[in-house]
Amino acid sequence: MAGLTAAYFLHDALVRMVAESDPHFQMSFALDPLVLAFAVATTLAAALLFGVLPAWQVTNTGPGATLQEQSRGAKGSLGQMRWGRFLVSVQLALSLPLLVGAGLLARTLYNLQRADLGFPAERLLLVRVDAREVGYDTVRRDSLPRELVGEFQRIPGVRAASFSHLGIFGGGESSLGIEVEGYTPKENNDRDSALDEVGPGYFSTLRVPITLGREILDSDHGGAPKVCVINEAFAKRFFYSRNPIGMRVTSSNNDKQTTFHVVSVAKNARTQSLRGDVEPRFFVPVAQSPLATSNPTFLIRTATKAASVMAAVRKTIQGVDAVLPILSRQID
Numbered sequence: 001m002a003g004l005t006a007a008y009f010l011h012d013a014l015v016r017m018v019a020e021s022d023p024h025f026q027m028s029f030a031l032d033p034l035v036l037a038f039a040v041a042t043t044l045a046a047a048l049l050f051g052v053l054p055a056w057q058v059t060n061t062g063p064g065a066t067l068q069e070q071s072r073g074a075k076g077s078l079g080q081m082r083w084g085r086f087l088v089s090v091q092l093a094l095s096l097p098l099l100v101g102a103g104l105l106a107r108t109l110y111n112l113q114r115a116d117l118g119f120p121a122e123r124l125l126l127v128r129v130d131a132r133e134v135g136y137d138t139v140r141r142d143s144l145p146r147e148l149v150g151e152f153q154r155i156p157g158v159r160a161a162s163f164s165h166l167g168i169f170g171g172g173e174s175s176l177g178i179e180v181e182g183y184t185p186k187e188n189n190d191r192d193s194a195l196d197e198v199g200p201g202y203f204s205t206l207r208v209p210i211t212l213g214r215e216i217l218d219s220d221h222g223g224a225p226k227v228c229v230i231n232e233a234f235a236k237r238f239f240y241s242r243n244p245i246g247m248r249v250t251s252s253n254n255d256k257q258t259t260f261h262v263v264s265v266a267k268n269a270r271t272q273s274l275r276g277d278v279e280p281r282f283f284v285p286v287a288q289s290p291l292a293t294s295n296p297t298f299l300i301r302t303a304t305k306a307a308s309v310m311a312a313v314r315k316t317i318q319g320v321d322a323v324l325p326i327l328s329r330q331i332d
Contacts, residue, residue, distance in 0.1 A: 002160060002163045007300065010250060025040075025192060044059060046124040051244060055166075059189070060228070074154070077254060080325045084282025085309060086147070087105060087197055099192050103225060111299065115270065115274045116270070117205045117268030117269060117270045117271075118208060118268055118270055118278070119208045119269050120207055120208045121248070123214075123301060123302045123303070123304070123305065123306055124168075124206075124299065124300070124301055124302075124306060125299075125300040125301075125302060125306035125309060125310060125313065125326065125328065125329075126167055126168055126297055126298070126299060126300075126329050127297070127298040127300065127313060127326065127327070127328045128167065128170075128295060128296070128297045128298070128326075128327045128328075129144075129148070129295065129298075129317060129324045129325060129327075130295050130324070130327075130328055131144055132295060133322070133325055134321065134325070135272055141234070142286075142287070144320075145163045145199055145286065145296050145298070146199070148163075148298060148316070148317065148320060149161045149162060149163060149199060149298065151316045151319070152298065152316060153302055155309060155312045155313065155316060156312070157302050157303050157304050157308065157312075158300055158301070158302055158303070158309060159203060159301045159302060159303050159311045160204060160205040160300075161201070161207040161235055161271040161298060161299065161300045161301070162198065162200065162201040162202040162204075162206075162298070162299050163198070163200040163202075163207060163296040163297060163298045163299060164196050164197065164199065164202055164286075164296060164297055164299065165197040165286065165289075165291075165296050165297075166196045166271065166272060166297070167271075167296070167299075168206075168271050168297070169271070169272060169273075170220055170272075170300070172224065172258065173194065173272060174194065174196065174197075174291065175192050175193060175194050175195055176192060176193065176195050176252065176253055176290070176291075177191050177192045177249040177251065177252040177253075178191065178192060178193050178249055178250060178251050178252070178282075179191070179246070179249075179250040179252075180238040180239070180248075180249055180250075181245065181247045181248040181249070182239075182242065183239070184283060193234060193238075193280050193281060193282055194272075194279050194281040194282075195251070195281065195282055195283075195284070195291075196271070196279065196283050196284075197283070197284055197286045197289040197296075198216055198229075198283050198284070198285065198286065199216070199285070199286055199296070200216050200217055200218045200220065200285070201215060201216070202215075202216055202283065202299070203215050203216070203229070203266055205299050205300075205301050206269065206271075206299060206301075207301070208266050208267055208269045208292045209266070209267045210229075210264050210265070210266050210267075211232070211265050211266065212244075212245060213229070213262075213263050213264025213265060214263055214264050215229075215264070216229060216283070216285050220285040220287065221287045221288075224288070225261065226259065226260045226261065226284070226288045226322040227260055227261055227262075227263040227280045227286045227288070227298075228249055228256060228260035228261070228262055228263070228264065228283060229264045229265070229266050229282065229283040229284075230244060230262055230264075230265055230266070230280075230281070230282045230283075231247070231264075231265070231266050231267070231268050231269070231278065231280065231281050231282075231283075232265060232266070232268045233268055233277070233278050233279060233280040233281065234268055234280035234281060234282055235265050236280075237280045238280070244262045245261050245262055245263065245264070245265075246261055246262065247261070248260070248261055248262075249261075251255075251290055253290045253291060256290060258288075258290040260284055260288070260299040262284075266283070273290055300313065310328055312329045314326060314328075
């Protein structure tokens with residue numbers, strides 16, 4: 001019971017500690033009712049087996065029997081020895097799975113924290129503002145990200161800035177049904193791909209290498225030819241050994257089709273999940289996105305520790321609009 005009480009009061013503190021030490025690491029730390037019920041049941045069973053039952057046995061043993069047992073000296077009775085061995089075996093049987101589980105959990109946490117993201121996590125600040133909450137219309141929401149990126153780039157200590165719809169380990173995901181030029185789907189679930197809508201300079205800010213082609217540019221606006229960047233997993237799945245540059249990727253959203261031309265291939269990067277293989281993903285300029293994008297996450301690469309730049313970033317946002325809600329975290 002003391003452990004359950006400590007877990008209840010220390011839960012929030014432990015979650016904050018892990019989040020501050022590694023913000024891109026995500027795991028649910030909620031106190032599960034089934035786990036708590038199992039812990040209580042195990043505690044009660046252990047108390048009955050190793051506390052109440054031996055005490056009951058002693059109280060039901062007469063004085064004469066006790067003196068007789070004592071007279072036998074260190075040899076003890078065979079029945080008591082067997083009973084003691086049984087209790088020890090039960091204790092080991094209960095504790096061993098717990099120790100193995102704790103070891104596996106520790107190993108999992110260690111592996112996840114050391115996972116290769118595909119980009120340097122140091123000195124990267126993530127900032128999200130909620131333009132819908134303050135009543136911005138569509139035109140103002142569309143112009144706000146570029147305006148703020150321009151202001152961020154003027155802050156001393158900021159090396160680069162961009163934005164994306166999903167951000168980094170933001171807990172969301174986007175996908176669309178697609179048709180890829182020259183590719184014949186093998187089955188029905190082979191017609192979709194993960195998607196992110198990004199701003200100019202996204203890959204250079206995140207420092208994800210472009211292996212073929214070019215970065216998303218300021219010139220990739222709504223009136224320009226529609227383009228996309230694909231990751232290596234996308235290229236491997238849909239193009240095999242073909243050169244994807246210039247090939248068409250057509251997305252479908254509510255019966256509306258939009259065709260993009262591939263302009264580059266980026267190395268695989270883990271931006272949404274630390275587990276499993278990196279999934280195929282294509283990236284389109286926010287201005288050309290077939291989806292209604294709002295509240296992007298700003299990515300700010302700093303020359304010094306990200307925390308030292310955050311005050312200036314907040315001041316910059318408040319200078320544009322003092323009522324904009326700000327949510328920030330750093331990967332450092």
